[in-house]
Amino acid sequence: GNSVTQMEGPVTLSEEAFLTINCTYTATGYPSLFWYVQYPGEGLQLLLKATKADDKGSNKGFEATYRKETTSFHLEKGSVQVSDSAVYFCALSDLGNSGYALNFGKGTSLLVTP
Amino acid sequence: DTEVTQTPKHLVMGMTNKKSLKCEQHMGHRAMYWYKQKAKKPPELMFVYSYEKLSINESVPSRFSPECPNSSLLNLHLHALQPEDSALYLCASSQVSTSGKNEQFFGPGTRLTVL
Numbered sequence: 406g407n408s409v410t411q412m413e414g415p416v417t418l419s420e421e422a423f424l425t426i427n428c429t430y431t432a433t434g435y436p437s438l439f440w441y442v443q444y445p446g447e448g449l450q451l452l453l454k455a456t457k458a459d460d461k462g463s464n465k466g467f468e469a470t471y472r473k474e475t476t477s478f479h480l481e482k483g484s485v486q487v488s489d490s491a492v493y494f495c496a497l498s499d500l501g502n503s504g505y506a507l508n509f510g511k512g513t514s515l516l517v518t519p
Numbered sequence: 520d521t522e523v524t525q526t527p528k529h530l531v532m533g534m535t536n537k538k539s540l541k542c543e544q545h546m547g548h549r550a551m552y553w554y555k556q557k558a559k560k561p562p563e564l565m566f567v568y569s570y571e572k573l574s575i576n577e578s579v580p581s582r583f584s585p586e587c588p589n590s591s592l593l594n595l596h597l598h599a600l601q602p603e604d605s606a607l608y609l610c611a612s613s614q615v616s617t618s619g620k621n622e623q624f625f626g627p628g629t630r631l632t633v634l
Contacts, residue, residue: 509562
């Protein structure tokens, strides 16, 4: 079946540090990949996406590249801000038992300190 | 309009109450979803509607009853809930796609507490 594995948190960084959150996936087909962000007390917001191999999704300084050879979609940002503190979910969409519903990773909590 | 709205934002109910959660979108999406999210966990899929028809029920207890009255609205009717049902309930919508490349747009959620 389909699954997503992402690094366990929490991740604590100082402001302006470099961020990497690892995400790998298993899928039976050719999935689309997403990063969602959830700020405290809020719903999920789509941060970026990629729909085919070697696609790079980017938004708000965050980037992730769809690597089919390593089945990975790692999230990176060159210089984090306090306002980036949130929980980040890697997710895939592919045909599975639940149609095209999303498979989520467990989430990585990020805390950025001044 | 690229927003999914949910009401109420917070809900406290007793185990004998009947209440409803509401979700609305005006993006022309024909797939709508209910998810349940416990603290520090990812969302868990509950129901999927496609073209206003229930297409997926992830073995959710019958005390949760979904309804899709039209293409913009999605309800979740609650009855005789248990304290362990306390969670954030998220609604999402997307285009219907046979390629699986559809992104889902989420609402802000309803924080439900069952006493």
